[in-house]
Amino acid sequence: MAVQKPEELSKVVYTFPSTPWMDTPVEIKKGIFCWGNKEKSLKAVGFPNPRQWSVTDEDWKLPDNWKEIFIEGLRERVDKYRSFRLFLDICVRCGACADKCHFYIGGGDPKNMPVLRAELLRSIYRKYCTTSGKIMGKVAGARELTTSVIKELWYYAYQCTECRRCSLFCPYGIDTAEITILIRELVNLLGLNIEWIAGPVANCWKTGNHMGLLPHTIIDIVSEFKEAIYQVTGLKVDLSYNRKGAEILFVHPSGEYFDPNGNVTFMGYMMLFHEIGLDVTLSTYSSEGGNFGFFTSNEMAKRLHSKIYAEAKRLKVKWILGGECGHMWRVWHQYHNTWFGPVDYLEEPVSPITGTKFENAKSNKIVHITEFTADLIRHGKLNLDPKRNDKYVVTFHDSCNTSRAMGLFEEPRYIIKNVCNNFYEMPPQTIRENTFCCGSGSGLNASENMELRLRGALPRGNAVRHVRDKFGVNTLANICQIDRATLQTLVDYWAKGVAVRGVHELVGNALVMKGEKERTTDLRGDPLPGKEGE
Amino acid sequence: MGILFSFFAVVALIVVVFVGVQGANLHYLFGVIIPFAAFITFIVGIVYRVFRWGKVPVPFRIPTTGGQQTSFPWIKASRIDNPSSALGVAVRMALEVLLFRSLFRNMRSELRDGPKLSYASSKWLWLGGIAFHYTFLIILIRHMRLFFEPVPGIIKIAESLDGFFQVGAPVVYVTDVVFLGAVTFLFLRRVVIPQLRYISLAAxxxxxxxxxxxxxxxxxxRYFFKTDVVGIKELTMGWITFSPVVPQGIHIIFYVHLFLVSSLLAYFPMSKLMHMAGVFLSPTRNLANTNRAELHVNPWNYPVKVHTYEEYEDDYREFMKSAGLPVEKE
Structure with a gap:
């Protein structure tokens, strides 16, 4: 698809149709929506209504009793989630959330204002679940559920990245992510998903990871990483898989096996583990920390993630260490323990190198890699040469999930400041808890919706460009595989000349390893500062 | 449509009073029965709604974290915006409920050519909200004088502070002026700001x-019709002693006022005004971020179908062996 130039695309017109939103039927636009799920992807996990269908068709081939399924599903969920019922009940439409959404800022579609995106469902809730809505109808803000409304719900549920920025500003803490998650669950009951999510879910169910990588393929990929590390350091770094009795199980997003930016982040982990002699193993079965099931339904998320603790138990490890990923950490931090706890077959995590007890992870036994590494640095256990990263002028992109569902702000910054000499923050309104989504989260990192992604990335791109122009920033560090895989395209568009890098890639560059040869290149094979002629 | 409908709905309520009180002489209905019924609806309705919410479980602990987590002693945690203790949560909730903390964060974004996106602090809604809610509260406290004989000192203090800027007689209460100003502001922003006009409903x-x-x-x-305060107090004291009398000669404007208040009370539990109670229950605000440190139990957690390691190994055993990976079954 030919995408407009940034100057054109950013001329966003914030106008409103002359008709009220309820009387303005949804217009499904190319470049905004993702392809609908394939029949086989739903079949693979036993999801309802598997069939071939196309978003652009008039008939979406819903089951005959679609209305009943949807309304029953809605009624069931407002009795299961206090958040959901409350958030449908108490919004006063004050509008504080309107201009907090990256999709609204960059796209201008009124139904992408978080308040209105939620009203799409609230109007149905009022009609079928409240007395005033049943009696007063439109005056009470209620409307009839039609197939056109179903299409609208589907279209806008896949234009929200569940980043929770609006929930920070809402005076009642109404979380649009919660609404989006449940709308997606409801449309999934009718067999309506997107292939970019349904495909990885099917893969993950079968092979243990979204990419569909088979065990031997993972081993092959890692031997390539070993070779690349050997070229740079002269060291033979090993990494074990499916090894019983290791102290720690390491789980990370499988995208790191696949995406070039992720590859180098993964090499950073490998070098770190080797250097400190960590007794760690990985698993080909539990080869995905990410969870596209979370973008489908609570049940699917739980089904996909059960393998992690199961594998930790089978391998008899003491605790689990987790790699750099965004939504994986939302799931691990806020859901995992509740789904599978108490996890009494594992031990409370203690760093074997520093002896630090990770008190904040004592119940679910999963430690974030940046917590682990920051602790190592703090105790002086790593020999670091930040000059090797001197060509990088770095800024840090806080990922939505680790920010607003965890509060992991200082740990990655502490690491970056120890492995890089040049670090500059983006404007405060765009970082930490105020951070903007990359525009591609929650399973929307497809290519057919590129216009949506570019629009959604405008606020982040704008902030990156600001520090690029002001401080000469050329590197956007982050701790999320979706960021690494998607932001490069988006930053190339909005803030050319900035490269996207995982934090542990920077660690790998700066790490002075015992017995290594004098390095002349960084992990990407580019010459180190001062070694350009060699 | 929402505006006109709502406006005429309120006009209709006023007309009802004129017809009922002046036309049909239903003083007892409008002075006693309706206020009582409305008050009971208000209390029962709120209790019911809160009970209804309370009955729904909180399956997951999902606080929206607005600051640094508690991890290491050498990293300063944000104890209020990202609380990890009950006290932290209590302070966060208190700031939210009493000072509208989240609304105070509000910022405006503006997209200019270039593109250049800039942000500016925007506290007008916060200020309007604070002004509205607090003046409403003080006015409510002042009205409590109608239900006490003698009037407690605390109410008298509130009155004298409120009337501090005395302009003529009767004393003009600051809260009256600010309250009407705030309501007008909250209305005007809905009409003037296009986003708000588009999302606003009759509700x-x-x-x-x-x-x-x-x-x-x-x-x-208070200021124009000079209603019979002694008569009104006789009525209100009658309510709370459950021996209601309706004194003669109270101005119709009082009945209008009372009927609108009754309408508000009755409408309250079925409306968005329930945010008053709901804010206390919001799971993104009233839970501590202790997710990995303490187990949160979901009462309806149920076993799900999983793909086990054994099934995985059965699918890929040969590949695993060829790659030198250990297997459970040879």
Whole structure:
């Protein structure tokens, strides 16, 4: 698809149709929506209504009793989630959330204002679940559920990245992510998903990871990483898989096996583990920390993630260490323990190198890699040469999930400041808890919706460009595989000349390893500062 | 449509009073029965709604974290915006409920050519909200003088502070002026700001007109029509002693005021005004971020179908062996 130039695309017109939103039927636009799920992807996990269908068709081939399924599903969920019922009940439409959404800022579609995106469902809730809505109808803000409304719900549920920025500003803490998650669950009951999510879910169910990588393929990929590390350091770094009795199980997003930016982040982990002699193993079965099931339904998320603790138990490890990923950490931090706890077959995590007890992870036994590494640095256990990263002028992109569902702000910054000499923050309104989504989260990192992604990335791109122009920033560090895989395209568009890098890639560059040869290149094979002629 | 409907709904309520009180002489109905019924609806309705919410489980601990987590002693945690203790949560909730903390964060974004996106602090909604809610509260406290004999000192203090800027007689209360100003502001922003105009429903305008109507009739009564305060107090004391009498000669404007208040009370439990109670229950605010440190139990957690390691190994055993990976079954 030919995408407009940034100057054109950013001329966003914030106008409103002359008709009220309820009387303005949804217009499904190319470049905004993702392809609908394939029949086989739903079949693979036993999801309802598997069939071939196309978003652009008039008939979406819903089951005959679609209305009943949807309304029953809605009624069931407002009795299961206090958040959901409350958030449908108490919004006063004050509008504080309107201009907090990256999709609204960059796209201008009124139904992408978080308040209105939620009203799409609230109007149905009022009609079928409240007395005033049943009696007063439109005056009470209620409307009839039609197939056109179903299409609208589907279209806008896949234009929200569940980043929770609006929930920070809402005076009642109404979380649009919660609404989006449940709308997606409801449309999934009718067999309506997107292939970019349904495909990885099917893969993950079968092979243990979204990419569909088979065990031997993972081993092959890692031997390539070993070779690349050997070229740079002269060291033979090993990494074990499916090894019983290791102290720690390491789980990370499988995208790191696949995406070039992720590859180098993964090499950073490998070098770190080797250097400190960590007794760690990985698993080909539990080869995905990410969870596209979370973008489908609570049940699917739980089904996909059960393998992690199961594998930790089978391998008899003491605790689990987790790699750099965004939504994986939302799931691990806020859901995992509740789904599978108490996890009494594992031990409370203690760093074997520093002896630090990770008190904040004592119940679910999963430690974030940046917590682990920051602790190592703090105790002086790593020999670091930040000059090797001197060509990088770095800024840090806080990922939505680790920010607003965890509060992991200082740990990655502490690491970056120890492995890089040049670090500059983006404007405060765009970082930490105020951070903007990359525009591609929650399973929307497809290519057919590129216009949506570019629009959604405008606020982040704008902030990156600001520090690029002001401080000469050329590197956007982050701790999320979706960021690494998607932001490069988006930053190339909005803030050319900035490269996207995982934090542990920077660690790998700066790490002075015992017995290594004098390095002349960084992990990407580019010459180190001062070694350009060699 | 929402605006006109709501406006005329409130006008209709006023007409009902004129017809009922002046036309049909139903003083007892409008002075006693309706206020009682409305009050009971208000209490029972709120209790019911809160009970209804309370009955729904909180399956997951999902606080929205607005600051640094508690991890290491050498990293300063944000104990209020990202609380990890009950005290932290209590302070966060207190700031939220009493000072509208989240609304105070509000910022405006502006997209200019270039593109250049800039942000500016925007506290008008916060200020309007604070002004509205607090003046409403003080006015409510002042009204408590109608239910005590003698009037407690604390109410008298509130009154004298409120009337500090005395302009003529009767004393003009600051809160009356600010309250009407705040209601007007909250209404105007809905009409003037295009985003708000587009999202506003009748359910947003109706309470504003109703509350505005209550404010205006209150002011008319106090400053212009000089209603019979002694008679009114006789009525209100009658309510709380459950021996209601309806004194003769109370001005119709009082009945209008009372009926609008009754309408507000009755409407309250079925409306968005329930945010008053709901905010206390919001799971993104009232839970501590201790997710990995303490187990949160979901009462309806149920076993799900999983793909086991054994099934995985059965699918890929040969590949695993060829790659030198250990297997459970040879």
């Amino acid at each position: 947003d305008y109706f309470p504003l007109f109703l509350i505005g109507g209550i404010g205006v009739t209150g002011v008319l009564m």
